[in-house]
Amino acid sequence: MNLTETATLAADNITLAHRKFTVAKNLSVTLPPGKVTAIVGPNGCGKSTLLNGLARIHAPDTGTVLLDGKDIHVLPSKEVARKLALLPQDNTAPEGLTVADLVRFGRQPHQGWMKQWSRKDQQAFDHAVTAADVIELQDRALDTLSGGQRQRAWIAMAVAQETPLLLLDEPTSALDLGHQIEVFELIRQLAAQGKTVAMVVHDLASACRYADHMVAMKAGKVIMEGPPGEIVSPELVHTLYGVHCDLLEDPATGSPLLVNMRRERSDHARCQ
Amino acid sequence: MLLALTDKRTGLANGFLLLALVAASLSSMSLGTISVAPLDVLGSLLGKADPMTDFVVKELRGSRILAGLLSGAALAVAGCLMQTLARNRLATPGIIGIDNAATAFAVASVVGIGLSLAPSAMALAGAAAATSLAFGLAGANGTRGYRFIVAGIGIGAIAGAATQVMLSRVAIDAANAAYPWTVGSLNARSGHSVVILSIGLVLAAILLAIINRGLNTLQFSDAVAIALGTRLRAIRILGLGLSVLLTGLAVSVCGPVGLVALLAPELARTLCRPGKVPLLASGLAGATFMVLADLLGRTLFSPLEIPVGIITAIVGSPYLLWILLKPSNRSLT
Amino acid sequence: MVPNRAVASRASFPSRLLTTWLVAGFLLSLVVMASLLYGAGPVSPGDAFAALLGNGPDNAHFVVSELRGPRTMIGLVTGLALGLAGALLQSMTRNPLAEPGLLGVSAGSGFAVALAILFGASNATLTTFVAQLGALAGCALVIAATRVQGLGNDPVRLILAGATLSGLLLALTSMLMLMDQRAADEIRFWITGSIAGKPLTLLSSTLPAIAVGLLIIAMVARPLAAMALGEKAAVGLGHHPGRIRFLITLSVALLVGSATALAGPLIFVGLVVPFIARAFAGPDIRKTLWLCLPIGPAVVLGADVLSRLIAAPSELPLGVVTALIGAPVLLAIVRAGRMPSL
Numbered sequence: 001m002n003l004t005e006t007a008t009l010a011a012d013n014i015t016l017a018h019r020k021f022t023v024a025k026n027l028s029v030t031l032p033p034g035k036v037t038a039i040v041g042p043n044g045c046g047k048s049t050l051l052n053g054l055a056r057i058h059a060p061d062t063g064t065v066l067l068d069g070k071d072i073h074v075l076p077s078k079e080v081a082r083k084l085a086l087l088p089q090d091n092t093a094p095e096g097l098t099v100a101d102l103v104r105f106g107r108q109p110h111q112g113w114m115k116q117w118s119r120k121d122q123q124a125f126d127h128a129v130t131a132a133d134v135i136e137l138q139d140r141a142l143d144t145l146s147g148g149q150r151q152r153a154w155i156a157m158a159v160a161q162e163t164p165l166l167l168l169d170e171p172t173s174a175l176d177l178g179h180q181i182e183v184f185e186l187i188r189q190l191a192a193q194g195k196t197v198a199m200v201v202h203d204l205a206s207a208c209r210y211a212d213h214m215v216a217m218k219a220g221k222v223i224m225e226g227p228p229g230e231i232v233s234p235e236l237v238h239t240l241y242g243v244h245c246d247l248l249e250d251p252a253t254g255s256p257l258l259v260n261m262r263r264e265r266s267d268h269a270r271c272q
Numbered sequence: 273m274l275l276a277l278t279d280k281r282t283g284l285a286n287g288f289l290l291l292a293l294v295a296a297s298l299s300s301m302s303l304g305t306i307s308v309a310p311l312d313v314l315g316s317l318l319g320k321a322d323p324m325t326d327f328v329v330k331e332l333r334g335s336r337i338l339a340g341l342l343s344g345a346a347l348a349v350a351g352c353l354m355q356t357l358a359r360n361r362l363a364t365p366g367i368i369g370i371d372n373a374a375t376a377f378a379v380a381s382v383v384g385i386g387l388s389l390a391p392s393a394m395a396l397a398g399a400a401a402a403t404s405l406a407f408g409l410a411g412a413n414g415t416r417g418y419r420f421i422v423a424g425i426g427i428g429a430i431a432g433a434a435t436q437v438m439l440s441r442v443a444i445d446a447a448n449a450a451y452p453w454t455v456g457s458l459n460a461r462s463g464h465s466v467v468i469l470s471i472g473l474v475l476a477a478i479l480l481a482i483i484n485r486g487l488n489t490l491q492f493s494d495a496v497a498i499a500l501g502t503r504l505r506a507i508r509i510l511g512l513g514l515s516v517l518l519t520g521l522a523v524s525v526c527g528p529v530g531l532v533a534l535l536a537p538e539l540a541r542t543l544c545r546p547g548k549v550p551l552l553a554s555g556l557a558g559a560t561f562m563v564l565a566d567l568l569g570r571t572l573f574s575p576l577e578i579p580v581g582i583i584t585a586i587v588g589s590p591y592l593l594w595i596l597l598k599p600s601n602r603s604l605t
Numbered sequence: 606m607v608p609n610r611a612v613a614s615r616a617s618f619p620s621r622l623l624t625t626w627l628v629a630g631f632l633l634s635l636v637v638m639a640s641l642l643y644g645a646g647p648v649s650p651g652d653a654f655a656a657l658l659g660n661g662p663d664n665a666h667f668v669v670s671e672l673r674g675p676r677t678m679i680g681l682v683t684g685l686a687l688g689l690a691g692a693l694l695q696s697m698t699r700n701p702l703a704e705p706g707l708l709g710v711s712a713g714s715g716f717a718v719a720l721a722i723l724f725g726a727s728n729a730t731l732t733t734f735v736a737q738l739g740a741l742a743g744c745a746l747v748i749a750a751t752r753v754q755g756l757g758n759d760p761v762r763l764i765l766a767g768a769t770l771s772g773l774l775l776a777l778t779s780m781l782m783l784m785d786q787r788a789a790d791e792i793r794f795w796i797t798g799s800i801a802g803k804p805l806t807l808l809s810s811t812l813p814a815i816a817v818g819l820l821i822i823a824m825v826a827r828p829l830a831a832m833a834l835g836e837k838a839a840v841g842l843g844h845h846p847g848r849i850r851f852l853i854t855l856s857v858a859l860l861v862g863s864a865t866a867l868a869g870p871l872i873f874v875g876l877v878v879p880f881i882a883r884a885f886a887g888p889d890i891r892k893t894l895w896l897c898l899p900i901g902p903a904v905v906l907g908a909d910v911l912s913r914l915i916a917a918p919s920e921l922p923l924g925v926v927t928a929l930i931g932a933p934v935l936l937a938i939v940r941a942g943r944m945p946s947l
Contacts, residue, residue, distance in 0.1 A: 081501025096546035
């Protein structure tokens with residue numbers, strides 16, 4: 001299914017704070033439409049806060065988040081939810097909730113209190129469970145699933161929202177390698193269908209491999225932005241994480257590969 | 273098709289609870305110091321019985337059962353709401369001190385201290401005061417987390433002490449009039465309070481039907497609820513307001529029968545399908561609990577009458593203890 | 606979290622602690638004076654003072670020596686017992702909210718007394734013994750509850766369980782009272798938190814138990830301080846946690862049972878007293894216990910004096926005043942950022 005609808009999301013000079021502690025100051029970020037954007041950076045750099053800011057979970061102290069050019073906090077919440085879906089990091093669900101129940105929740109933004117489950121809702125539901133490959137899991141309770149299956153179920157819920165924008169906060173944290181790849185490939189598929197995706201990614205290597213666009217953050221500031229192949233360099237890695245490394249090109253995909261990571265500039269040099 | 277399937281279990285549960293409620297109410301009408309045969313009860317309800325039976329069934333028992341039914345339903349729905357808002361099975365109005373505060377204010381009204389407002393209004397004011405105090409003390413965490421609960425325990429203790437102060441300061445007759453409130457009893461109800469309670473329940477039912485879908489999303493984290501388009505703040509304020517309203521009005525009828533607010537939603541959740549907030553089932557279960565507890569209190573040691581609050585405490589506390597002491601419990605806070 | 610110095614520090618009496626102790630002792634003597642001089646009745650403080658010196662009107666003499674004197678003594682002992690019991694229980698469960706009243710120990714004691722009275726017991730010694738048995742049962746339940754996986758380090762769940770247990774026992778007690786009108790009056794006399802009108806013979810019947818409780822504290826104070834470092838560390842230092850736990854439980858039961866026999870269930874005293882003591886003594890349980898000695902009686906007697914004055918010419922129940930003082934302290938503990946741990 002190709003989405004005909006598109007939407008743009010941008011942060012315009014926003015400052016985000018937890019209580020009095022400013023996490024990110026004067027950030028401006030625009031998500032390139034139809035692309036997968038990865039937000040990367042060291043722990044505590046404000047990447048999740050930025051994502052939550054973009055998703056209107058975290059209201060900015062100054063500046064505005066613009067959805068299709070309008071202030072996201074002024075738009076009705078339901079209208080926003082029809083354009084923007086979020087997969088948060090903390091996704092606990094009530095005990096015994098089944099996958100189908102969860103995915104059905106994704107249709108809420110399209111329902112009114114007089115408007116019950118419609119044919120269109122059912123179509124979206126079917127599409128979502130197919131896309132996220134959870135058809136066989138539909139009647140299983142979430143708490144009986146493996147981490148990867150559960151994450152796919154949550155993504156299915158976000159897909160059922162049928163939004164042009166999808167934001168994900170560390171979608172693969174706590175997943176093993178196989179499940180990580182499963183989830184990232186699903187995200188690529190969704191982007192191929194025309195969704196604009198933004199995700200916080202912990203692992204720089206995965207970000208290089210699966211993102212079209214990268215936003216590198218440190219200490220609450222965006223220090224570099226662009227396609228991974230263009231912006232990732234040993235210098236950037238050192239600025240972000242304080243480690244040294246060498247770069248190779250992945251022979252299969254052409255994306256940058258980090259190798260020989262170490263704390264010192266060169267073990268060899270130090271020995272001499 | 274899918275939806276019908278979803279709601280089958282919940283529908284069954286509600287049907288079962290409704291049946292239980294009807295059965296409990298009918299037995300409560302027939303049993304007591306004067307027994308009335310079940311057929312005569314039905315006859316009286318259909319308007320075909322002698323005046324004596326009519327009097328016992330309708331005047332003596334019927335109005336009492338109606339009061340119990342309404343207050344039980346109100347307490348249970350209030351409990352279910354607050355549990356949902358706080359995402360904590362233990363956060364019921366009774367545990368966080370709202371019942372006690374409402375009682376203290378209602379007692380103040382009965383013994384003639386303070387404003388000369390009706391008990392309903394005073395109980396409501398007490399419930400609201402306790403809730404805002406609990407929120408103020410819990411700080412930015414709102415209903416989340418332990419502070420809210422411990423603050424409530426403290427507020428409940430203060431309100432309980434205040435009630436005792438008032439009772440010890442007034443003439444014995446006034447104190448006796450107010451006593452039932454302090455333990456929870458259906459003996460002290462005034463017809464007026466029952467009418468106000470039923471109006472409150474109808475209002476709450478309408479509003480809850482409107483925000484029902486949003487409430488369901490509160491079972492997830494805030495972020496998920498917002499992402500699904502729920503207006504979190506509005507729903508929270510409205511839900512909390514309704515919970516306070518229902519608790520206050522119920523307390524003005526039956527006193528602090530707090531554990532109903534914990535037990536009924538618990539039963540409703542067990543019976544209904546997970547994923548929805550079982551408000552209707554909670555209300556039905558709460559009404560049934562209250563009617564049954566009152567029936568037990570009236571008949572167990574007849575002619576001695578045990579207040580319904582004592583019965584629910586004796587029956588409900590062991591269950592609450594079991595929840596609290598169960599080794600692993602992921603749904604607690 | 607307990608700093609190492611808690612155990613490393615010498616058990617001797619540091620001068621700062623001595624100063625605090627003396628100040629607290631001085632305050633206590635003031636409260637004792639107030640307790641003898643002020644009352645809800647018509648005897649003026651001046652007459653009472655004269656009576657203390659051996660002159661003054663007869664009625665003042667009677668009130669001071671026969672009413673306020675015993676009442677003050679009972680208040681002193683009750684406060685001592687409850688303060689120490691609270692400090693012990695909190696230290697052992699490592700939970701700053703573990704208070705015998707909140708956890709249902711006092712209610713257990715009260716329920717046992719109500720049962721005994723219903724079955725015809727009426728002499729003071731028997732009542733004291735029954736109250737102690739009830740407290741022991743309550744304590745055993747609390748300890749068992751803290752041993753449940755995960756509950757030990759969840760202060761809120763523990764006190765909620767305690768509040769529930771208290772509620773259950775109170776409901777059962779009210780039911781007993783409904784059963785028998787004659788017994789109800791007597792039960793009410795025992796289970797209303799108050800130190801007024803209690804006979805001095807009651808004091809003599811509880812003193813042996815309190816003495817044993819104090820002796821146990823003297824024996825286990827050091828190993829208990831070591832247990833603050835964790836059970837494994839305590840074993841490493843050559844102590845036996847199981848034995849210590851048993852002794853402490855026994856001591857708390859004796860103290861709370863005696864206090865309940867004397868004054869009825871008083872909640873929050875065991876919370877407020879150690880809270881104040883810890884604020885001055887720091888994390889070492891031994892110093893805290895020392896400070897509880899003067900602070901406990903001062904708090905109970907102070908509350909009692911307030912209970913006579915707030916609503917004069919009538920009196921409030923003491924339990925109401927301790928609740929009104931204690932609940933804000935509970936709120937303050939909770940308000941103080943994250944839950945403090947012991």
